[in-house]
Amino acid sequence: MTATNKPAAGWLQALPRDRMLGEFSLWSADLCNMERDLARIEPHVDICHIDVADGHFAPALLFFPDLVARIRGLTRKPLHVHLMVQDSILLSQIEQFAEAGADLISIHVENAAVAEEALARIAELGVETGMVVRLETPLETVKPWLSKLAFVTLLGTAIGVKGVGLAEEACPRLQAVRAMLKEAGLEDSVRLASDGGNRHDTVPRLRAAGAETVVLGSLAFGDPDLAARMAWLHALPGPGEAA
Ligand SMILES: O=C(CO)[C@H](O)[C@H](O)COP(=O)(O)O
Numbered sequence: 001m002t003a004t005n006k007p008a009a010g011w012l013q014a015l016p017r018d019r020m021l022g023e024f025s026l027w028s029a030d031l032c033n034m035e036r037d038l039a040r041i042e043p044h045v046d047i048c049h050i051d052v053a054d055g056h057f058a059p060a061l062l063f064f065p066d067l068v069a070r071i072r073g074l075t076r077k078p079l080h081v082h083l084m085v086q087d088s089i090l091l092s093q094i095e096q097f098a099e100a101g102a103d104l105i106s107i108h109v110e111n112a113a114v115a116e117e118a119l120a121r122i123a124e125l126g127v128e129t130g131m132v133v134r135l136e137t138p139l140e141t142v143k144p145w146l147s148k149l150a151f152v153t154l155l156g157t158a159i160g161v162k163g164v165g166l167a168e169e170a171c172p173r174l175q176a177v178r179a180m181l182k183e184a185g186l187e188d189s190v191r192l193a194s195d196g197g198n199r200h201d202t203v204p205r206l207r208a209a210g211a212e213t214v215v216l217g218s219l220a221f222g223d224p225d226l227a228a229r230m231a232w233l234h235a236l237p238g239p240g241e242a243a
Contacts, residue, residue, distance in 0.1 A: 005076040006101055012078070012128050012150055012191070015046065019234040020203075021213040023049040023080060023193065026071065027062060027162060028217030037221065038074045044226040047078045047104070049195070049215045051160070052093065057108070058084035058160030065096040072101030080104040082132060082153070082195070084160055087114045094118060098125040106130030106153055109142045119148050132195070134159050135167055139176050146186050152177060153215075156206070157196030162217050166197030171209035178210035178239065204243075207236040 015021060024045045029037040041048075048071070053062040062084075072079060081102040085093050090111055097105060105122045107115060109131050122129045130151035133142050135158060142152060154177060156170035174194060181187045194206045195215035203214055214233070223229045237243050 006072065007076065007078050007103055009126065011103060017188070017212070018238075020207050020211065020236050020238070021046040022220065022230055022233050023047040023213055023215045024220040025049045025051060025162070025215050025217040027051050028221045030221075034071065035074055038071065041220065041226065042075060042077065044230045045077055045220070047080050047213065048075060050079060050081045050102075051084065052081055052097065053084040053160045054086060054089065057086050060160045062160070065100040068097060068100040068102065078103040080106065080130070080151075082106045082130075084108065087111055090114050090118050091121060094121050094125070098122070098127050102127055104128040104130055104151055106132045106151060109133050109145065110137060112141065115145065119145070123148075135169070135196075139173060139180070142177065143180055143184075146181065146184055146190060149190050151191050151193060152181075153193040153195050155196050156194050156198070156202075161196070164197060166199065166202040166206075170194060170197065171205055174206060174209040174211055203233065204236050208239055210239050
C-alpha cells in the first residue's frame with residue numbers, strides 16, 4: 001500500500017451509525033512489528049487510533065509525524081490522531097500530522113486558549129475535527145465547541161495511560177454528552193466516542209450509555225479472533241435497545 005490509500009473525503013459520514021464502531025489504538029500494537037499488526041487488523045478495524053503525547057500535557061511520549069506517514073502508507077483505514085500536547089505546539093502538530101496523512105484530528109477541550117484557531121486550521125486542511133475531554137474536566141466546557149466538531153471523545157481513565165480500568169463516572173458522562181448533543185440538534189452530525197478502560201465487561205455498558213465508537217487497546221491487539229471481536233462489538237445494543 002502507499003500514501004494514495006488515504007480514504008476519500010466524506011469517509012466519516014459514510015461509516016454506519018446503527019452500530020458501535022471499533023477504533024484500535026496503535027499504542028497497543030507490537031511497536032516493533034507495526035507492519036505485521038497493521039496487516040492483521042486491516043480487514044477488521046473501523047478506525048486506527050493514534051495517540052500523540054508530548055510528555056507535558058500527558059505523561060507519556062507517544063507517536064510522531066514521520067511514523068504516522070509510514071503508517072499511512074500501510075493502511076487504507078482512517079487515521080484518527082489524538083493530540084495530547086501543550087497549547088504552544090498544538091498548531092504546528094496539527095500541520096505536521098495532517099501532512100503525514102491524518103483523516104481526523106482531535107485536540108483537547110483543555111487547549112481552550114488556542115482551540116478556535118486549531119479547529120479552524122484542522123478544517124481548512126480538509127481533516128475531520130474532533131475534541132477530547134479529560135476525565136476530570138467538567139462537561140460544560142465542550143458545549144460551546146460542539147457545532148464545530150464531527151467527533152467527541154470522552155476519556156474513561158486518566159489521560160495518557162493504558163492497562164487501567166474504566167472509571168465509574170464514564171457512563172454517566174457519556175449519557176450527559178449524548179443529551180447535550182440531542183438538545184443542540186447535533187446528534188446526527190457528531191459521533192461520540194469513549195477512550196480508555198475498554199474491556200469485555202465495560203464496552204456493553206458504554207454502548208448502552210451512548211458511545212458510538214470505542215478505542216480498543218489490549219481488547220483488540222490481545223484477541224486472536226478479531227473477526228469475532230468485531231462481530232460482537234457491532235452487535236451490541238445501543239441506548240434504549242433491547243439486549
Ligand atoms: O488510547 C488509549 C489510552 O489513551 C487506549 O485506550 C489505550 O491504548 C488503552 O489500552 P488498554 O485498553 O489495553 O488499556
